[in-house]
Amino acid sequence: MSPGARTLYDKIWESHLVETRPDGTSLLYIDRHLVHEVTSPQAFEGLRLAERPLRHPEAILAVIDHNISTRNRESASLEETSRLQVEALVENVAAFQVPYIPLLDDRQGIVHVIGPEQGFTLPGSTVVCGDSHTSTHGAFGALAFGIGTSEVEHVFATQTLPQRHSKNMRVRFEGTLPPGLSAKDLALFLIGQIGTAGGTGHVIEFAGSAVRALSMEGRMTLCNMSIEAGARAGLVAPDETTYTYVAGRPMAPAGPLWDQALAYWKSLPTDEGASFDQEFVFDISDLAPQVTWGTNPEAVVDIAGHVPDPAAATDPARREAMQRALDYMGLQPGTPLAELPVQVVFIGSCTNGRIEDMRAAAQVAKGRKVAPGVRALVVPGSGLVKRQAEAEGLDRIFLEAGFEWRLPGCSMCLGMNDDRVDPGQRSASTSNRNFEGRQGRDARTHLVSPAMAAAAAVTGHFTDVRRLLEVR
Amino acid sequence: MKPFTTLTGPAAPLLRANIDTDLLIPKQFLKTLVRTGLGRHLFAEVRYDDQGRERPDFVLNQPAYRQAVILLGGPNFGCGSSREHAPWALLDFGIRCVIAPSYADIFYNNCFANGILPVTLPLAAIEDLASEGALTVDLPAQSVSGGGRSYRFDIEPARKSTLVEGLDAIGVSLASLPAIEAYEARRAQATPWL
Numbered sequence: 001m002s003p004g005a006r007t008l009y010d011k012i013w014e015s016h017l018v019e020t021r022p023d024g025t026s027l028l029y030i031d032r033h034l035v036h037e038v039t040s041p042q043a044f045e046g047l048r049l050a051e052r053p054l055r056h057p058e059a060i061l062a063v064i065d066h067n068i069s070t071r072n073r074e075s076a077s078l079e080e081t082s083r084l085q086v087e088a089l090v091e092n093v094a095a096f097q098v099p100y101i102p103l104l105d106d107r108q109g110i111v112h113v114i115g116p117e118q119g120f121t122l123p124g125s126t127v128v129c130g131d132s133h134t135s136t137h138g139a140f141g142a143l144a145f146g147i148g149t150s151e152v153e154h155v156f157a158t159q160t161l162p163q164r165h166s167k168n169m170r171v172r173f174e175g176t177l178p179p180g181l182s183a184k185d186l187a188l189f190l191i192g193q194i195g196t197a198g199g200t201g202h203v204i205e206f207a208g209s210a211v212r213a214l215s216m217e218g219r220m221t222l223c224n225m226s227i228e229a230g231a232r233a234g235l236v237a238p239d240e241t242t243y244t245y246v247a248g249r250p251m252a253p254a255g256p257l258w259d260q261a262l263a264y265w266k267s268l269p270t271d272e273g274a275s276f277d278q279e280f281v282f283d284i285s286d287l288a289p290q291v292t293w294g295t296n297p298e299a300v301v302d303i304a305g306h307v308p309d310p311a312a313a314t315d316p317a318r319r320e321a322m323q324r325a326l327d328y329m330g331l332q333p334g335t336p337l338a339e340l341p342v343q344v345v346f347i348g349s350c351t352n353g354r355i356e357d358m359r360a361a362a363q364v365a366k367g368r369k370v371a372p373g374v375r376a377l378v379v380p381g382s383g384l385v386k387r388q389a390e391a392e393g394l395d396r397i398f399l400e401a402g403f404e405w406r407l408p409g410c411s412m413c414l415g416m417n418d419d420r421v422d423p424g425q426r427s428a429s430t431s432n433r434n435f436e437g438r439q440g441r442d443a444r445t446h447l448v449s450p451a452m453a454a455a456a457a458v459t460g461h462f463t464d465v466r467r468l469l470e471v472r
Numbered sequence: 473m474k475p476f477t478t479l480t481g482p483a484a485p486l487l488r489a490n491i492d493t494d495l496l497i498p499k500q501f502l503k504t505l506v507r508t509g510l511g512r513h514l515f516a517e518v519r520y521d522d523q524g525r526e527r528p529d530f531v532l533n534q535p536a537y538r539q540a541v542i543l544l545g546g547p548n549f550g551c552g553s554s555r556e557h558a559p560w561a562l563l564d565f566g567i568r569c570v571i572a573p574s575y576a577d578i579f580y581n582n583c584f585a586n587g588i589l590p591v592t593l594p595l596a597a598i599e600d601l602a603s604e605g606a607l608t609v610d611l612p613a614q615s616v617s618g619g620g621r622s623y624r625f626d627i628e629p630a631r632k633s634t635l636v637e638g639l640d641a642i643g644v645s646l647a648s649l650p651a652i653e654a655y656e657a658r659r660a661q662a663t664p665w666l
Contacts, residue, residue: 015662019651023630027648029655031666039555041505052642067503081503088505125666132554132578146578148556149507150585150641158645160652164628196490197548197574230551232577253665261665296490296551317546317595321489414553416499423522435494435552437517 002273007168008237009203011268012143016126018160028163030155031125032142034111035062035098037089038416039130043153044092052157054096059159061120062093062100065110066416070379070406073103082417096156109382109408112136112350116220117384119249123238123265128155133350133432135227139219140246141238141268143203146227166232167201167277170270172208175285180466182360183218184352184430184449186210187225188290192300194280199231202278205270206236210284216245217356224351228297228432237269291337291462292434292447294325299434301337303452303464309333328436329444330424337462340446344427345376345457346439347450348406349413352430353381355388357450362394364454364468370402371460377404377419379411403457415440428456473587475638479569479609481541483618484531485602487595491545491572492552493579497561510557511564532565536605540565544598545572549590550579559586569609571598571616584634585641591616597623611636 006014018027040062047054054060067082075083086103093100101107107114112133115121121137127144128134130152137144147161154161173186191198204226206219214222219236226234236242243262246252253261288302299322301308310322310333326333331340347353347361358380370376378398380386386408389395395405412419413431421427421443430453431438434445448456455465501513519530526533532540543562549572550558559582562570570583571591583590589611593601597616601607604618611632616623634641645652659666 018655019648021630023633024628025630027645027651029652029659038502042507042556045505050642052646079503084505085503122666124663130554130556132552134554146554148554148559148578148582148585150556151581154642154645157642158652159656160645160648162641162645196551197576200548200574200577230548230576257665261663264663296492317487317489324488414494414499416502433492433494433552435492437498438494441498441517441522 002271005271005274007270007274007276008141008205008235008268009143009166009168012124012126013165015124025162025164027160028126029160030128031059032120032127033060033155034115034127034129034134035060035152036066036111036131037064037085038066039149040092040152041085041088042149043156044096046153047156054098054156055159057097058099060098061115061118062089062098063108063111063114064089064103066410066414068103068409069417070409070411070419073407106383106387109385110350110353110410112224113353113381113385116140116216117249117382119246119252122246122252123242124268128161132227133224135231135234136220136224136350138223138226138234139216139236140242141235141265143233143235145233166203169199169202169204169231169278170276171204171206172279172281173206173210173284174208174281175210175283177210177213177284178287180451180469181287181289182449182451183214183221185287185290186284187222188292188297188300188447189284189287191225191229191297192290193282194229196228196296196298197230199226199229202231203233203235204229204231206234211236212239215356216241217354220354221351225297225432238265289449289452289465291452293329293331293337294322295328295434295436297432297434297447299325303337303462305337307331307333307335307337338464339461340426341461342428342456343374343425344421345374345453346412346427346429346431347377347453348379348381348411349431350381351432352450353379353385355385357430358385358389358394361450361454362397364451364465365401365403365458366397368401368458370457374457374460376402376457377406377412379406380408382408401458412439414438421445428453428462473638473640476568476587476589476611476635478611479541481606482537482539483542483544483601483604483607484537484540485544486531487544487546487598487602489546490548490551493550493555493558494552496550496558497555502555502557507560508564510561511566514561514565541567542569542571542607542609543567544602545570547573547595549575551576554578556582556585559583559588563588573598584631587635587638589635591625593623593625
């Protein structure tokens with residue numbers, strides 16, 4: 001450990017300190033605030049009731065993503081309650097002069113997809129949103145975390161949040177990610193290793209050769225899932241991959257400001273010799289595709305694995321929890337994951353709804369057909385992802401294979417719209433949570449990568465996607 | 473916000489790990505524009521069957537716990553989504569205190585924003601207290617007691633005073649307006665692209 005050496009997290013934290021209070025809490029400045037229709041209405045209402053102004057409307061970017069149909073954009077087709085929530089956001093952004101991407105705009109999409117696309121998310125900044133997957137933006141070396149609605153109101157009114165400094169954790173993925181695997185496999189593997197509360201109280205910095213080799217899309221997937229490990233936030237130090245992605249985006253700095261920003265961003269990576277409260281190192285060169293079997297993301301095995309036996313658990317509470325998960329999921333101990341048939345496949349979400357995810361799934365779908373009895377949805381994360389995918393002909397590949405090609409939105413990740421998994425159905429999903437009821441009442445969700453989801457769609461059961469890729 | 477000092481009443485045990493916010497309040501109830509009225513949907517998918525009838529075996533449907541003011545839970549309570557609808561649903565049901573071995577960060581913050589006290593106690597202590605129908609939580613004294621047993625809990629002083637004094641967090645931050653303005657002036661110089 002070198003005295004004075006700081007982590008990336010510490011640098012962002014210190015540069016955003018407004019004040020430290022006598023009680024030990026700190027007031028942290030918030031640069032960027034993403035807003036969507038579900039967690040904001042009560043915050044706007046709170047401002048109105050207290051007659052407080054919104055301090056910096058220009059620090060906000062608002063969009064509608066959770067409630068909307070992915071079949072069409074007609075509000076008449078929405079449930080009444082969804083329509084009211086959509087209308088409330090439109091009214092609120094107008095009343096408070098908040099920058100807003102309209103529903104019919106090509107730039108509309110999932111809040112965590114559009115922020116980066118627009119250059120709204122920048123290295124070294126603080127980013128919040130009333131959504132736990134705000135951790136996604138940490139891929140840029142931004143301190144990004146989800147907040148509740150009261151905190152949304154707090155940021156509206158003050159542009160700050162009272163915070164406590166988290167601990168530093170570093171997770172190093174060393175080696176080379178094998179062909180057919182992706183950042184999703186890294187994320188699921190990690191949660192399997194450290195558990196859903198393994199990151200609690202920590203900000204996780206992802207490092208190592210396998211992380212440096214990831215695209216921005218991959219880094220976003222990894223940071224997105226850091227909340228599923230319980231972490232306050234995930235971070236990847238900015239580098240050339242980051243700068244290349246950000247350059248030229250509509251809301252990114254340009255000209256002399258770009259040069260100034262770039263020089264600053266290059267000062268952000270963790271100093272040599274900085275200490276971490278916890279560190280994990282994994283060699284992932286031999287990693288196999290990951291599939292969850294239970295009702296939280298730590299219940300994961302690789303595709304060659306079997307449904308575990310609760311009887312093997314020594315802790316009675318653990319045994320009971322495993323048995324409850326197996327009952328809910330309709331699984332028998334010892335069943336190979338590869339033998340489980342699926343009825344629904346969902347490719348999309350803030351975890352895996354980006355262009356690289358579309359490409360990975362299309363590569364598997366190309367020239368194949370969705371298996372009989374399987375309903376397969378591809379939901380691009382934004383209008384821009386959709387447009388890019390269509391320019392590359394990916395929509396044709398999906399449609400010819402029998403997938404549905406939908407409009408952008410959160411969709412079946414949480415089923416706030418009409419994209420739901422029916423009771424008892426088994427789904428292969430590229431989303432982030434396999435909680436009971438998440439994709440629909442009694443829905444049985446297995447989390448996988450986009451390539452693995454596509455493989456399940458075309459074979460009708462979980463399949464090691466590498467076998468499908470080898471025969472090409 | 474209503475101050476929190478002491479609380480006495482039925483304490484419902486639901487000692488499973490990873491009680492996530494999807495379980496606390498399923499997504500179909502997030503389509504609301506207000507903070508109130510969510511109590512009847514708390515734990516909806518395990519509290520009611522698919523016909524909407526109460527499941528008699530679920531703890532909050534049992535006569536002793538229908539008026540619960542305290543909820544005992546397992547580790548990593550409140551994991552998952554940031555939805556503040558979870559504490560809103562607890563509060564609307566009448567629960568003002570959760571006792572669990574550990575919490576997810578965002579849920580923990582959301583509790584304090586709504587005057588709910590999340591007490592952290594070891595699982596063994598919670599299991600011990602779970603056999604008592606009613607408990608008393610004393611925040612100033614930092615203790616949970618019932619049936620002649622008492623456990624002391626730790627809580628960060630700033631969190632404690634927020635609840636005991638019923639502070640308006642936004643009002644407290646706005647009192648720092650000069651510091652916020654000074655920061656914004658520095659920021660305009662240091663990182664003008666932001």
